[in-house]
Amino acid sequence: MRHMFSDRHARHTPPTRPMDPVIIIGAGWAGLSAALHLRQAGVPVRVLEAAPQAGGRARRQVLPWPDTDGIALDNGQHLLLGAYRDTLDLVAWLDGQGMDRLPLRLENAAGLQLRRRRHVLAAGTPDSLSRQLAESLSLLAAVLTSRGLSRGDRLQLVWTLFRARAAGWRPPVGVRTVAEWYQYTRQPARLVQQLWDPLVISAMNTPPALASATVFLRVLRDSLGQAPTASDFVLAGQDLAALFVDPAVDWLERHGCPVRLRTPVREIRVDLQARPHHGYLLRAFDPSAGEQQLRARHLVLATPPWTAARLLADLAPPAxxxxxEGFGWRPITTAYVGWRAGNHALPTRLPPVFSLVDAQGKAQPAHWYFDRGRRAGWHLGALVISDSGEAMAQGEDALRAGLQKQLATVMGLPPAEHIVLIHEKRATFSCTDDRPLVTPGSLLPQLPGVALAGDYSYGGYPATLEGAVRSGRMAAEIILSGV
Known part of the structure; x- marks a missing residue:
């Protein structure tokens, strides 16, 4: 099977002379993506990670669970979309395990059901016009056959998506926030409550009154505005580490590029002895060898932006x-819930993905339920609270009580027998129009050979794993252009 990942580097000529490894600081999804792209192109890399495991914000965590030795789940629930081409291509190339891919099906307790069926283009119609027509008809059929929306709401939704496509998925002039877009396009209150608000808060983790309309329409373009498979829900059957992180680390180590864990970089300086070009000295702590000094001509900083700013403070001007350091940050809380497999009050089937909007158009405290299937004698699920600052302020006991009530009243489920809360206080950047614009090559004028990677540096997209993976690819391309 051919993959875009391998094809992308097929024409790149590997270095003809020995070179120092490119040092990548950070083994999250952005750092691993950069490492894979560079090594596939024949460039040696060395990955340094301060944490005890790779994966960054989407890492594996073994959670305490009754009657078990612990259950391995993600450090917070994540959802991939079929539109995440770079991520899914890497997963396929690495033969990552445990991916469940489901056609789009949005449903909630208020009766909304929106399903998008896949289609196969007829032979002999590969041109772009035919594809656009097929994509539009697929989306039209999904909207017109949806349930839980009035006829007027369905027609308004069709008209909204048609106008958005005709405008190139760009907001009208002067419209900056999603809330302003609602008003400008005259979205009915029910459509906002049942569809738009849940999509905005889950995709952008930012309230519609602040969320960028430009970014939201770009997300719609890449999912609903493409072939039906682009809007697929992609879930990790076990955890995201098995899907991507573990295979990536294994591949790198098999190809002579170790990933060093528990190895924080404490300082970066200019290497004054580097000739004839630029170079950098890194002071890192290795748990087996102690303090080390490493030399590199090329660096990828795949760290949170505040960490990158701290490490580069002595190298670049403050401006x-x-x-x-100018990003705003928003929390996400995941509540993993479980029922013993013998609990007869639990339905035999639970929806894979369920919007927790109730009949009054509210979703409190959680916004989404994800079914995690059976594991170790338990049936597991994940409740996701986006932008969870207010929920966290309630305190753990009040939050657990609110979640139990929501499971009972919105989903009709028995009380969860075990709940584990995971709070990620700086889970995503605030996806507003006035957020800083940073790219992987932002620092090249001041710092030759230094690239940034992380979802924050993939401009024009919310904080997603796909943004992280794409930023890693872009950072690798910057390094390759200078090798």
């Missing part, structure tokens, strides 16, 4: 680093 160049200010955007790295």
């Amino acid at each position: 160049s680093l200010a955007p790295l």
Whole structure:
């Protein structure tokens, strides 16, 4: 099977002379993506990670669970979409395990059901016009056959999507926030409550009154505005580490590129002895060897932006680093819930993905339920609270009680027999129009050979795993252009 990942580097000529490894700081999804792209192109890399495991914000965590030795789940529930081409291509190339891919099906307790069926283009119609027509008809059929929306709501939704496509998926002039877009396009209250608000808060983790309309329409373009498979829900059957992180680390180590865990980089300086070009000295702590000094001509900083700013403080002027510290941050809380497999009050089937909007158009405290199937004698699920600052302020006991009530009243489920809360206080950047604009090559004028990677540096997209993976690819391309 051919993959875009391998094809992308097929024409790249590997270095003809020995070179120092490119040092990648951070083994999250952005750092691993950069490492894979560079190594596939024949460039040696060395990955340094301060944490005890790779994966960054989407890492594996073994959670305490009754009557078990612990259950391995993600450090917070994540959802991939079929539109995440770079991520899914890497997963396929690495033969990652445990991916469940489901056609789009949005449903909630208020009766909304929106299903998008896949289609196969007829032979002999490969041209772009035919594809656009097929994509539009697929989306039209999904909307017109949806349930839980009035005829007027369905027609308004069709008209909204048609106008958005005709406008190139760009907001009208002067419209900056999603809330302003609602008003400008005259979205009915029910459509906002049942569809748009849940999509905005889950995709952008930012309230519609602040969320960027430009970014939201770009997300719609890449999912609903493409072939039906682009809007697929992609879930990790076990955890995301098995899907991507573990295979990536294994591949790198098999190809001579170790991933060093528990190895924080404490300082970066200019290497004054580097000739004839630029170079950098890194002071890192290795748990087996102690303090080390490493030399590199090329660096990829795949860290949170505030960490990158701290490490580069002595190398670049403050004005160049200010955007790295200018992001606002928003929390996400995941509540993993479980029922013993013998609980006869539990339905035999639970929806894979369920919007927790109730008949009054509210979703409190959680916004989405994800079914995690059976594991170790338990049936598991994940409740996701986006932008969870207010929920966290309630306190653990009040939050657990609210979640139990929501499971009972919205989903009709028995009380969860075990709940584990995971709070990620700086889970995503605030996806607003005035957020800093940072790219992987932002610091090249001041720091030759230094690239940034992380979802924050993939402009024009919310904080997603796909943004992280794409930023890693872009950072690798910057390094390759200078090798």
